[in-house]
Amino acid sequence: MSHAAEDGSQHFLRAFSDPQAVAHYTDGPKRFVPGLDGLHRMTGLLLAEAVPDDATILVLGAGGGLELRAMAEAHPGWRFVGVDPAPAMLDVARRTLGPLTARVKLVEGYIDDAPDGPFDGATCLLTLHFLQPEERQRTVAAIRRRLKPNAPFVAAHGSFPQDRGERSIWLSRYEAFAMSSGADEEMARKARTAVESSVAMLDPAADEAILRAGGFPDASLFYAAFMFRGWIGHAG
Secondary structure (H helix, E strand, O other): OOHHHOOHHHHHHHHHHHHHHHHHHHHHHHHHOOOOOHHHHHHHHHHHHHOOOOEEEEEEEEOOOOHOOOOOOOOOEEEEEEOOOOOOHHHHHHHHHHHHHEEEEEEEEOOOOOOOOOOOOOEOOHHHHOOOHHHHHHHHHHHHHEOOOOEEEEEEEEOOOOOOOHHHHHHHHHHHHHHHHOOHHHHHHHHHHHHHOOOEEOOHHHHHHHHHOOOOOOOEEEEEEEEEEEEEOOOO
């Protein structure tokens, strides 16, 4: 995210800054995102197709550290720069990473606070849906400027049909999946309400168009799980 994104993501930034809320963060994503472990593993494999064994990877939205840990464990030669605006979430990332933190530089801030690179690859998982379309494309373009030519970029976030009837169906499925994964009814209902009112979900076609316009002309879908989608693209 950039500094310009702050207003659009304040609801969730406040939540991610609450010590009680973030204390159990690592338990939460698997309840709401189908196949999260597989998504992390696929992300590493897709990057590995095109980056060297000693790659440096930019990870935007790194708070919590789950994808950082998965990639660091699977690819012991890689180093990472993880960027997140919430200090409490970066603290969770440090605890999640443990000794792996030695290979990770954590930066508090938004995409404008990230080093210029150039990086061998980049990821942005479960983050871009907090941004309005114009800011989302600006952020994607800022990631592109920090990458080497043809470097891979993996993005995954909430993305589902936005027609009124379909939107309601997919939000209900999101809530149902959370409850089937162990979230209690109140937690699942609150999560649905927050997504419905505060998150800038787009239609998958619109999301893909933003990635292409932001500098990844070959962006293509590799992951689809209920209301989440993931794309791989290369810096054009």
